[in-house]
Amino acid sequence: MPTNDAAPLPPPPPAPHNLQPTPMPPSSWAKRTGFKATLSGESNVTLQNSASTFVPVPHIDLEHAGTTQPPPTCSNHNPSNAKKRKDSSGEASAAFKPNGNVRFHVEESSLPRPPLPLPPTRNIATSREDHHHSLEDEQFSPTHSHIKYQLRDRPGLVPIALYALQHYLSILGSLILLPLIIVPAMGGTHDDASTVVSTVLLVSGITTLLHTSFGTRLPLVQGPSFVYLAPVLAIVNSTDFLGLTTNNFKHVMKELQGAIMISSAFQAIIGYTGVMSVFLRFINPVVVSPTVAAIGLSFYTFGFTQVGTCLEIGILQILSVVIFSLYFRKISVFGHRIFLIYAVPLGLGITWTIAFLLTEVGIYGYKGCDVNVPVSNTLSSYCRKHISRMKHCRVDTYNALKSSPWLRVPLPLQWGTPIFNWKIVLIMCAVSLIASVDSVGSYHASSLLVASRPPTPGVLSRGIGLEGISGVLAGLWGTGVGSTTLTENVHTIAVTKMGSRKGVEVGAFILIVLSFIGKVGGFIASIPDVMVAALLCFMWAMLAALGLSNLRYSEAGSSRNVIIVGLSLFFSLSVPSYFQQYGTIPNANSSVPAYFQPYIVGSHGPFQSKYSGVNFVMNTLLSLHMVVAFLIAVILDNTVPGSPQERGVYVWSEAEVARREVSIIKDYELPFRVGRAFRWVKWVGL
Numbered sequence: 001m002p003t004n005d006a007a008p009l010p011p012p013p014p015a016p017h018n019l020q021p022t023p024m025p026p027s028s029w030a031k032r033t034g035f036k037a038t039l040s041g042e043s044n045v046t047l048q049n050s051a052s053t054f055v056p057v058p059h060i061d062l063e064h065a066g067t068t069q070p071p072p073t074c075s076n077h078n079p080s081n082a083k084k085r086k087d088s089s090g091e092a093s094a095a096f097k098p099n100g101n102v103r104f105h106v107e108e109s110s111l112p113r114p115p116l117p118l119p120p121t122r123n124i125a126t127s128r129e130d131h132h133h134s135l136e137d138e139q140f141s142p143t144h145s146h147i148k149y150q151l152r153d154r155p156g157l158v159p160i161a162l163y164a165l166q167h168y169l170s171i172l173g174s175l176i177l178l179p180l181i182i183v184p185a186m187g188g189t190h191d192d193a194s195t196v197v198s199t200v201l202l203v204s205g206i207t208t209l210l211h212t213s214f215g216t217r218l219p220l221v222q223g224p225s226f227v228y229l230a231p232v233l234a235i236v237n238s239t240d241f242l243g244l245t246t247n248n249f250k251h252v253m254k255e256l257q258g259a260i261m262i263s264s265a266f267q268a269i270i271g272y273t274g275v276m277s278v279f280l281r282f283i284n285p286v287v288v289s290p291t292v293a294a295i296g297l298s299f300y301t302f303g304f305t306q307v308g309t310c311l312e313i314g315i316l317q318i319l320s321v322v323i324f325s326l327y328f329r330k331i332s333v334f335g336h337r338i339f340l341i342y343a344v345p346l347g348l349g350i351t352w353t354i355a356f357l358l359t360e361v362g363i364y365g366y367k368g369c370d371v372n373v374p375v376s377n378t379l380s381s382y383c384r385k386h387i388s389r390m391k392h393c394r395v396d397t398y399n400a401l402k403s404s405p406w407l408r409v410p411l412p413l414q415w416g417t418p419i420f421n422w423k424i425v426l427i428m429c430a431v432s433l434i435a436s437v438d439s440v441g442s443y444h445a446s447s448l449l450v451a452s453r454p455p456t457p458g459v460l461s462r463g464i465g466l467e468g469i470s471g472v473l474a475g476l477w478g479t480g481v482g483s484t485t486l487t488e489n490v491h492t493i494a495v496t497k498m499g500s501r502k503g504v505e506v507g508a509f510i511l512i513v514l515s516f517i518g519k520v521g522g523f524i525a526s527i528p529d530v531m532v533a534a535l536l537c538f539m540w541a542m543l544a545a546l547g548l549s550n551l552r553y554s555e556a557g558s559s560r561n562v563i564i565v566g567l568s569l570f571f572s573l574s575v576p577s578y579f580q581q582y583g584t585i586p587n588a589n590s591s592v593p594a595y596f597q598p599y600i601v602g603s604h605g606p607f608q609s610k611y612s613g614v615n616f617v618m619n620t621l622l623s624l625h626m627v628v629a630f631l632i633a634v635i636l637d638n639t640v641p642g643s644p645q646e647r648g649v650y651v652w653s654e655a656e657v658a659r660r661e662v663s664i665i666k667d668y669e670l671p672f673r674v675g676r677a678f679r680w681v682k683w684v685g686l
Contacts, residue, residue, distance in 0.1 A: 147493075149500035151219065151450040151667055163498040164507035166341060170492045171221060173344045173539045175204060175511075176524050178224040180532045181302075182480045185236050185596065187248035190525055191403060198521035199410040200224055200479050205511035207470035207483050212501050212508075216455055216463035217668050218446050219493065219504040220485045222470050226295055226543060227435045227626065228481035231427050232256060234599040234620050250415050257475045258418035260482050263428035264471025267436060271465025272684055276436065277457040285550040285648040286561050286637045288441040290568035291434065291630040292487060292547025296540040297573065298625035301598055303540060306533030310393040313355050317534035320347035325538075341496055344535060351531055356395040364394045392530045397523065404522025410515060415478045423613045427620055428482070432471070434626050435484040436464050441550050444650050445490045450499030452663035453653045459668045460652065462684035487546055488539070554648025561646065564636045572629035579623040582606045598623070655685070 149155060149163065168175070179200055183193040200223070207222035235241075241252050270276050307314030321343050328339035339346065358364060369383035369390060443463060447454045455463070467484050474483040493499050514520045554561055576598075583604040605619025621627050637647060658664040669675055675685055 147450055147499045148497040149503060151217075151452075151499055151501055153500045154502050155500065160500065160503050160506055161510075163496065163500070164503045164510065166336075167492060167496055167498050167503060168221070168507040168511065169345050170341050170343075170496060171223075171486060171488050172348075173535050174226075174486045174488050175200065175221075175223050176527075177532055177536055177539070178226070178229060178481055179479070180525065180527060180529070181229065181536075182232055182236065183249070184529070185233060186252045186480070189249075190522075192249055193525040194404050194518070194521040195408070195410065195414070196478075196480060197524045198408050198515045198518065199414070199477050201511045201521070202410050202515035203470075203474050203477050203479055203483060205508040205515065207473060208508040208511075209505055210470060211463070211466055211485075212505050213671055214462070214674065215466035216443055216459050217501065217670075218443065218455070218463075219450060219489075219499050219501050220442060220446055221489050221504060221507075222467070222483050223486050224474075224479055224481045225435055225438070225484040225486065226299075226540070227438055227484065228260075228428075228431060230295075230298055230599070230624050230626070231431050231620070232481055233596060234602060234623065235259075235424055235427065237596050237599045238616070238620075239600070239603040251419075253415045253478055253480060254417065254419045255421055255424055256480055257415065257478050258420035259424035259428040260475035261418060261472050262420060262425045263432045264468045264475060264482055266429050266468070267432040267471060268465045268468025270433075270436070271461050271463070271468055272681075274458075274461055274684070276461045276464045279436075280440065280457060280460065280650070280652070282634055282638050283437055283440050284637055284650060285441070285553040286564055287630065287633045288437055289547050289550040290565050290572065290633045291626055292438055292441060292550065293544045293569060294547070294572040294625040294629035295438070296542070296544030296547065297569070298576070299536070299540050302596075303533055303537040307530060307537065309388055309391075310528070310530040313351060313393050313528065314530045314534045316354065317347060317351040317531050318537055320350055321535065321538045337495075344538070348527070348531065348535060351534075352395065352527070355393065355528060355531070356397060359394045359396070364390055392528060395526070395528055397526050401519055401522055401526075404525075405518040407516060408518035408521065410477060412476045413478070418475065423616050426617050430621055430627060431624075432468070432482065434630055435467070435482065437630060438487055439464060439467060439485045440650070441547075442485045442487055442490055444553075444652075445550070446493060446499075449490070449493050451667045453658070453661070453667070454651060455668055456653045456655050456658050456664075456685075458655060458685045465684065487543060491542065491546060551648070553650070555646045558642075558646050560640055560642050561648075564633060564640065567636065568629045568633040571632055572625045575628045576623045576625050579605050579619060 149160075154160070155163075176197055179193055179196040183196050188196070204221065204223040208220075211220060211222050212218075235256065236252055241248065241255075270279070304314075307318070324339040324346055325343035329337060331337065331339055369387060440460065443460055444454060470483040474481070548565075551561070551565065556562075580598040580601045582601070583606070601623040602616040602620045605615065605623065607615055607618040607622070609615055653664060658668070
C-alpha cells in the first residue's frame with residue numbers, strides 16, 4: 001500500500017462508533033478462498049495478492065493502514081443503502097488485481113444496524129491455538145503446523161517405516177475387504193479369495209508408486225475403490241451368469257477384466273488429453289458431496305443384513321471400532337492416538353481373537369451337523385436351527401493358513417484371456433467418470449493438508465490419466481475392481497499427521513513384499529463374512545460422512561445448496577429403489593441372496609426397448625445410487641444461479657503462478673526431468 005516515506009503519518013483519528021470492527025479472519029481454507037458467511041458475522045474484508053498466495057488476514061484497521069481514502073461509513077438514514085445491499089450470492093468482497101496491488105472492499109451490508117460496541121482485540125495466535133485440533137478450522141499456510149511430516153519431508157528410515165505401516169494399517173479395511181465380498185458372490189473358493197487379496201496388495205503397491213511419481217505426486221494410496229462395488233455386484237448377479245455351473249468365478253472375472261481395462265483406458269484418455277480440465281468447470285463441492293455420500297449409503301441392504309447372521313460377533317465388531325474411534329480417540333500412548341489411528345485393525349484383531357477362542361472351545365461346534373450340507377437338505381431341526389451360526393460365526397484360521405502357499409507371485413492374465421462385452425464396458429465407462437469425480441475431491445482436500453498450494457488443472461489431469469493406467473493394470477492382473485484414489489486416505493492423513501510422499505512410497509513397497517507371501521493372503525481371506533460386513537458398516541458410514549464433509553468448501557447453509565444436496569441424496573436412494581423393485585415378485589429369485597437382489601435389476605427394470613443390451617445398460621446405471629446422485633447434482637448445480645463462493649468452486653493453482661513459485665514446482669514437478677520432455681503437453685504439466 002502506498003505510504004509517505006518523507007513525513008510521519010498523522011495520528012489516527014478516533015474510530016467512528018458506528019463502524020463495526022473487523023473480527024477475526026475466517027479460519028478455514030474454504031472461507032479464505034471465497035467463502036462468505038452471512039450468518040456468523042464474519043467480516044467481508046480480505047487480503048489477497050496476484051500470486052494466488054493465500055495467507056491468514058490480520059486484524060485490519062483501515063484508518064491506521066496509511067491509506068488516503070476516508071474510512072467506510074454507514075448512514076442509517078440513507079434509503080439508497082438498502083438498494084446496495086447484496087445477499088450471500090453476490091460478488092466476492094475481495095479480488096485479485098493483475099498488478100499485484102491490494103484492493104479493499106467493504107460491503108455496506110456488513111456494517112451494523114444499530115451500532116455495536118467495540119469488542120476487545122483478539123490475539124491471532126491464541127485463536128489459531130484454539131482450533132489447532134480441528135481439521136475444519138486449520139489455517140492453510142506453507143508451514144502446515146498440524147502435519148508432522150509434510151509432502152517433501154524425508155525423515156529417517158525407522159520413523160518413516162513406522163509411519164508408513166501406521167498409514168496403511170489405518171486404511172486396512174479399504175484395501176482388503178472388497179475382494180472378500182465380490183469373490184464369494186462370483187462363486188469363488190477360499191483359495192480364489194486368497195489369490196485376489198494378494199493380487200490387490202501387489203497392484204495397490206505398484207499403482208501407488210506410479211501415482212506418487214508420475215501422477216499428482218500427492219501422498220494418496222491407490223487401491224480397490226468402493227465406487228466399483230455396486231456395478232460389479234450388478235454385473236455378477238445379472239442373468240447372463242446365473243446359469244453357469246462350472247468355472248463361474250473365472251468366467252465372470254474375465255468379463256470384469258475386459259470391462260475394467262477398456263473403461264480405465266477411457267479414463268486415461270480424458271485425463272491425458274485435457275478433457276478433464278474442461279470437465280472441472282462442472283465439478284464443485286456441491287456435486288462431489290452427494291455423489292461420494294451416495295456411494296457409502298448405497299450398501300445398506302448388505303451391511304447389517306450380513307451382520308445379523310451372527311449378531312454376537314457382528315455387534316462386538318461394530319462396538320469395538322466405534323468405541324476406539326470415538327470414546328478412546330483422545331487417549332495417547334507415547335504421543336500417538338493409537339485407538340483413533342488403529343481403530344479398524346484393533347477392533348478386527350480383538351473380535352477375531354474372541355471368535356477364534358469361541359470356535360476352539362467348541363461353542364460353534366454342533367455335533368452331528370455338517371456346515372456343507374444345505375439347510376433345505378438337513379433333516380434334523382437341531383441342525384437347521386444352528387447351521388447358520390456354524391457357518392458365519394466360526395473362525396477356521398488354521399485351515400486357511402495350511403492351504404495357502406508361502407510364496408505366491410500374482411501374474412498378469414492369471415485368470416485367462418479377458419472377455420470384452422460392450423454392455424459391461426459401457427457401465428464401467430460411466431463408473432470411471434464417477435471415480436474421477438471422487439478423486440477430484442480427494443486431490444483438493446489432501447493438497448490443503450500437505451502441499452504448498454492446490455495442484456494446477458494440468459497436474460490434476462495427469463493424476464486422472466495415471467489413475468486410468470492404474471485401472472488398466474488392475475484389469476490386467478484381475479483384481480475384480482478398478483483402481484483409484486482411496487477417499488479414506490484424506491482422513492488418514494489428517495489423523496496420522498503423516499503427509500510425506502516418501503512414507504506412502506515405503507508403505508507401497510511393503511504391500512508389494514506382502515503380496516508375495518501367500519500366507520498373508522490366506523490369513524486375510526479367512527476373515528469371517530460377518531466381521532467383514534461389520535467393518536464395512538463403519539467404512540461405508542465414514543465414506544458417506546467424508547462425502548458430506550466436502551460441503552465445508554461451500555456455503556453449507558445456503559438454501560440453494562441445501563435443496564440441491566437434499567434432492568440429490570433423496571433421489572439417489574428413491575430412484576434406484578424404484579428400478580430395483582420394478583417388476584419383481586417376492587421370493588421369485590430364491591437363488592440370489594436377499595442382499596444381492598437389488599443388483600439384478602438389469603433383467604427386469606422399467607427401461608424397455610427392442611434392444612436388450614440397451615435395456616441392461618440403462619436399467620443397471622439408473623439403479624446405481626451414485627450415478628443418480630451425480631446426474632441430479634451436476635445438472636442442478638450448473639443450472640441454478642449461484643456465486644462462486646456459494647457454490648464453493650474448487651480453487652486450483654494457475655499454471656503461470658506455478659512456474660514462478662519454487663515450492664509449487666518442487667511439490668508437483670515430475671521426477672527424473674520427465675516433465676521437460678513433455679513441456680509441449682500443457683494440459684498435463686504445471
